[in-house]
Amino acid sequence: MKNEKKKILFGEFVTGAALTRALEMGPEAVVTEVKASNLRGRGGAGFPTGLKWELTAKQESDEKFVICNADEGEPGTFKDRLLLMEQPEKVLEGMAIAGVAIGAKQGFIYLRGEYVYLKKELEEAISSMEDRGFLGSRINGGDFSFSVEIRLGAGAYVCGEEFALISSMNGYRGEPRNKPPYPSEAGYRDKPTVVNNVETLCYIPYIVTKGAQWFKEHGTRASTGTKLFSVSGDVKHPGVYELELGITVNQLLAEVGGEGAKSVQVGGASGLNVAEKDFDQPICFEGLPPGGSIIVFGHQRDMLHVLKNFMEFFVEESCGQCTPCREGNYRLLEGVRMLEKGECSVRYLKELEALCDVMKDSSKCGLGQTSPNAFLSIVENFKTEILYR
Amino acid sequence: MSEMISVRIDDISCEVEKGTTILQACKSAGLRIPTLCYHPDLEVAGICRICVVEVEGMSGLQAACAFPIRQPITVRTNSPRIRRARRVNLDLILSEHYGDCYTCVRNGSCELQALAREYGVDRYRYPSTTAPKFRIDRSTAIVRDQNKCISCKRCIRTCIDLQQVSALETANRGHDVLIQTAFDKPISEVVCINCGQCINRCPTGALRSNMPNELLWHVIDDPEKHVIIQTAPSPRAAIGEEFGYEPGTSVTGKLNAALRRLGFDNVFDTNFAADLTIMEEGTELLTRLKKVLVDGDSSVRVPMFTSCSPGWVKYVEHYYPEYLDYLSTCKSPQQMFGALLKTYYAKKTGIDPEKMVVVALMPCVAKKFECNRPEMSDSGYKDVDFGLTTREMAVMIKEAGIHLKDMPDEDFDHPLGLGSGAGLIFGATGGVMEAAIRSVYEIVTGRPVPFKGLDVTPVRGMEGIRDAALTIENPLPEYQWLDGVTLKVAVAHGTANAKILMEKLKEGRLDYHFIEVMACPGGCLGGGGQPIPTSPEIRAARARAIYSEDHELTVRKSHENPEINQLYAEFLGKPLGQLSHKLLHTRYTPRGRFFTEGF
Numbered sequence: 006m007k008n009e010k011k012k013i014l015f016g017e018f019v020t021g022a023a024l025t026r027a028l029e030m031g032p033e034a035v036v037t038e039v040k041a042s043n044l045r046g047r048g049g050a051g052f053p054t055g056l057k058w059e060l061t062a063k064q065e066s067d068e069k070f071v072i073c074n075a076d077e078g079e080p081g082t083f084k085d086r087l088l089l090m091e092q093p094e095k096v097l098e099g100m101a102i103a104g105v106a107i108g109a110k111q112g113f114i115y116l117r118g119e120y121v122y123l124k125k126e127l128e129e130a131i132s133s134m135e136d137r138g139f140l141g142s143r144i145n146g147g148d149f150s151f152s153v154e155i156r157l158g159a160g161a162y163v164c165g166e167e168f169a170l171i172s173s174m175n176g177y178r179g180e181p182r183n184k185p186p187y188p189s190e191a192g193y194r195d196k197p198t199v200v201n202n203v204e205t206l207c208y209i210p211y212i213v214t215k216g217a218q219w220f221k222e223h224g225t226r227a228s229t230g231t232k233l234f235s236v237s238g239d240v241k242h243p244g245v246y247e248l249e250l251g252i253t254v255n256q257l258l259a260e261v262g263g264e265g266a267k268s269v270q271v272g273g274a275s276g277l278n279v280a281e282k283d284f285d286q287p288i289c290f291e292g293l294p295p296g297g298s299i300i301v302f303g304h305q306r307d308m309l310h311v312l313k314n315f316m317e318f319f320v321e322e323s324c325g326q327c328t329p330c331r332e333g334n335y336r337l338l339e340g341v342r343m344l345e346k347g348e349c350s351v352r353y354l355k356e357l358e359a360l361c362d363v364m365k366d367s368s369k370c371g372l373g374q375t376s377p378n379a380f381l382s383i384v385e386n387f388k389t390e391i392l393y394r
Numbered sequence: 395m396s397e398m399i400s401v402r403i404d405d406i407s408c409e410v411e412k413g414t415t416i417l418q419a420c421k422s423a424g425l426r427i428p429t430l431c432y433h434p435d436l437e438v439a440g441i442c443r444i445c446v447v448e449v450e451g452m453s454g455l456q457a458a459c460a461f462p463i464r465q466p467i468t469v470r471t472n473s474p475r476i477r478r479a480r481r482v483n484l485d486l487i488l489s490e491h492y493g494d495c496y497t498c499v500r501n502g503s504c505e506l507q508a509l510a511r512e513y514g515v516d517r518y519r520y521p522s523t524t525a526p527k528f529r530i531d532r533s534t535a536i537v538r539d540q541n542k543c544i545s546c547k548r549c550i551r552t553c554i555d556l557q558q559v560s561a562l563e564t565a566n567r568g569h570d571v572l573i574q575t576a577f578d579k580p581i582s583e584v585v586c587i588n589c590g591q592c593i594n595r596c597p598t599g600a601l602r603s604n605m606p607n608e609l610l611w612h613v614i615d616d617p618e619k620h621v622i623i624q625t626a627p628s629p630r631a632a633i634g635e636e637f638g639y640e641p642g643t644s645v646t647g648k649l650n651a652a653l654r655r656l657g658f659d660n661v662f663d664t665n666f667a668a669d670l671t672i673m674e675e676g677t678e679l680l681t682r683l684k685k686v687l688v689d690g691d692s693s694v695r696v697p698m699f700t701s702c703s704p705g706w707v708k709y710v711e712h713y714y715p716e717y718l719d720y721l722s723t724c725k726s727p728q729q730m731f732g733a734l735l736k737t738y739y740a741k742k743t744g745i746d747p748e749k750m751v752v753v754a755l756m757p758c759v760a761k762k763f764e765c766n767r768p769e770m771s772d773s774g775y776k777d778v779d780f781g782l783t784t785r786e787m788a789v790m791i792k793e794a795g796i797h798l799k800d801m802p803d804e805d806f807d808h809p810l811g812l813g814s815g816a817g818l819i820f821g822a823t824g825g826v827m828e829a830a831i832r833s834v835y836e837i838v839t840g841r842p843v844p845f846k847g848l849d850v851t852p853v854r855g856m857e858g859i860r861d862a863a864l865t866i867e868n869p870l871p872e873y874q875w876l877d878g879v880t881l882k883v884a885v886a887h888g889t890a891n892a893k894i895l896m897e898k899l900k901e902g903r904l905d906y907h908f909i910e911v912m913a914c915p916g917g918c919l920g921g922g923g924q925p926i927p928t929s930p931e932i933r934a935a936r937a938r939a940i941y942s943e944d945h946e947l948t949v950r951k952s953h954e955n956p957e958i959n960q961l962y963a964e965f966l967g968k969p970l971g972q973l974s975h976k977l978l979h980t981r982y983t984p985r986g987r988f989f990t991e992g993f
Contacts, residue, residue, distance in 0.1 A: 325566065
């Protein structure tokens with residue numbers, strides 16, 4: 006990994022310290038601290054973590070669950086994998102603290118099917134922490150117990166969506182559900198459930214020990230903290246970078262050796278394609294949505310080819326439930342094929358852009374709501390290149 | 395009373411119960427929201443995205459069918475944004491649907507076609523599917539045409555949630571999504587029980603019954619053939635819906651007239667055979683009870699389950715094959731009738747049974763499978779040649795240019811044309827039980843059932859499972875062994891409810907003597923061959939029609955049907971007698987859940 010600025014996530018860490026602190030603080034104080042930190046979910050959607058915890062903590066139920074979403078499937082992301090490989094105890098401790106906060110005794114890591122090779126190491130980390138009294142029953146000799154099990158995905162991108170994930174864990178097809186009710190009310194086995202991304206959970210031990218104020222010193226006002234970026238494509242130094250939220254595309258490119266790029270895909274296939282004219286935009290929740298994936302395209306890249314690649318991905322990965330996503334992505338891919346052959350009229354391209362708007366507006370889940378982003382932004386940025394081939 | 399929440403929908407302010415969906419709220423406010431994947435009988439899916447509306451404060455459009463109102467909200471149901479989304483989603487569906495409307499049985503009753511008209515669709519926005527891609531899958535009862543499937547999953551929600559049969563599931567992902575049977579086997583080789591409930595809920599023509607109309611015209615037009623039709627109680631209470639009558643209008647007399655004009659040589663009443671079923675099944679029940687209660691015979695199974703519903707029979711054969719001994723050995727009224735027509739009636743009239751064609755007008759798709767069972771030929775011929783559904787008959791009547799509304803009222807042919815009120819109520823869930831109670835109680839005690847107007851109300855209604863208990867006091871001398879015995883009965887409709895009872899039976903916790911099960915929700919009146927659409931209200935209306943017609947009949951108990959008594963005197967001897975055994979009783983096939991030879 007190229008990146009010497011190990012700001013937070015790869016910094017000093019003593020297993021168990023944050024959990025001990027959280028147990029001393031008690032659930033309400035933990036929730037308050039996480040809320041105060043303004044930490045937002047690092048899976049892509051950016052929902053405030055503290056609020057999610059608060060909503061789940063408020064529910065009355067005999068059982069609650071913490072799920073670590075390790076179904077890292079966005080094209081171009083590999084940051085969670087690094088955390089799971091190098092910092093499993095941090096992930097597990099974050100889960101245990103979530104358990105303290107919401108009153109859950111059971112956690113699950115929903116591990117991407119392709120990451121099956123990490124399963125053994127994660128299980129070893131779990132039993133090692135159990136042996137040392139950081140997981141399992143009566144942690145620190147107190148009343149709090151928390152155990153973690155691993156569940157494997159089977160290769161569906163959509164199972165990164167929290168309800169598809171829960172559905173898959175419940176033994177059904179991995180398909181998103183209508184909301185409300187939200188997982189905080191009825192999630193795994195219809196019990197209140199918190200679903201947090203791997204990276205999100207890794208910030209928790211630091212927020213608990215160092216405090217919300219310290220965390221807020223990083224990032225911007227609305228996007229506090231740092232963020233892991235999986236950088237790939239036409240750059241000198243691909244890899245995982247921990248950078249401040251609010252960094253501009255230009256700054257990021259300078260960091261990774263990607264100067265002179267034609268465009269940058271921020272946030273993976275479901276994110277936005279950013280052209281050179283917008284390289285001064287900041288990457289944060291109030292700017293370019295900060296998904297974990299940064300794919301850099303050099304000037305030799307054919308953007309229609311890039312778009313086709315993305316659309317093929319979505320056609321394959323849509324769960325196929327709702328009309329706009331099932332049929333819409335297919336129509337967009339067909340449109341790209343027409344463009345390739347020079348058979349797409351300007352009028353039909355407009356029709357497809359309108360389709361994109363409807364997909365964003367009426368799809369059932371985040372997949373269909375974001376899959377047109379690549380189409381819209383690439384067509385807008387490179388209309389001439391795409392239409393007049 | 396639950397919490398009320400105020401909602402503003404367009405210009406209307408109203409209060410709704412907490413948890414009401416936006417769609418329900420709109421309906422009660424008199425606003426129409428177009429829907430496609432929504433069905434009142436089914437779990438909400440929220441996947442077609444046709445019913446989308448704007449909810450103030452929420453970024454995307456919301457599916458009205460799936461959005462529960464939990465706090466005061468402001469909703470818009472008509473805006474450029476909403477109309478565009480609905481239209482685009484509709485266009486997306488239309489482009490994938492093989493819309494060859496003239497050759498489709500659902501031409502005129504297709505919900506997709508109706509929506510396209512409503513939205514003024516005059517072109518395909520996206521290049522449309524012009525050629526069918528999938529082979530048609532056909533069993534004796536059901537036809538599946540994936541080319542017309544729009545993936546609304548109503549069939550799956552019917553098969554898995556409503557009926558808990560699970561013959562259909564979603565396969566693949568994304569644009570490749572298909573509705574499939576296990577391992578993509580033909581529908582005839584999976585656990586499908588032919589109930590046809592999926593057909594009633596399919597918005598398009600992707601699911602339909604296997605229509606025998608062409609073949610049937612052929613035999614009707616053949617002067618050599620003597621074509622007889624028997625009509626079940628439910629079609630007469632529903633076929634009017636196909637001709638513009640309100641649901642719940644009985645058209646028995648007009649239907650008889652229409653069938654004669656269509657070319658049937660005899661028009662008989664399946665209710666007659668229903669009365670016969672009561673005689674046989676009632677006697678079987680009493681025999682079983684005596685063996686268990688008096689002789690202590692542990693080889694005899696109680697509770698006894700009814701066997702009139704061929705969907706239910708196949709359900710047991712698949713899912714509970716080790717419990718087949720609990721089913722009554724009685725054939726269904728349709729099959730009893732067929733066996734009698736080709737023996738007793740043929741002999742009586744001198745008609746060559748070889749040239750006799752027996753058609754059964756049924757509310758049921760599974761009846762097609764039933765009449766094609768290899769064991770259903772005890773008369774020496776195929777006992778029933780055609781099972782025809784209410785919908786299919788409506789097509790034939792229209793094709794013959796007959797205006798049902800203009801028909802005079804005509805009676806059935808006799809003998810074999812007199813059915814009691816007890817036979818008639820077979821059409822509603824609980825009807826077989828009520829008919830059995832009316833006769834068995836009176837046979838045992840010599841007194842009519844202790845219910846006002848013979849209406850055994852505890853077994854009526856639309857609750858999924860209902861039960862009742864009746865204590866026998868002062869029975870006739872030959873039934874002394876029943877004195878003081880409380881007979882416990884139960885009624886279930888829809889196989890999901892039957893499953894609850896069967897699971898209890900497995901656990902040894904089912905404390906009843908006699909149980910009626912109908913595979914279809916509502917009983918036969920909600921059968922898979924009945925007019926489309928179906929809903930709880932429509933089924934309730936059909937039930938009212940059946941029960942009120944029962945009240946108008948002079949004979950309302952099966953054992954008082956003079957034509958039944960004549961049949962036993964002239965031909966059968968006595969219930970459960972030797973000839974009855976040969977012609978009116980049957981055996982079952984343990985099929986199990988996995989495909990084997992003879993499935």
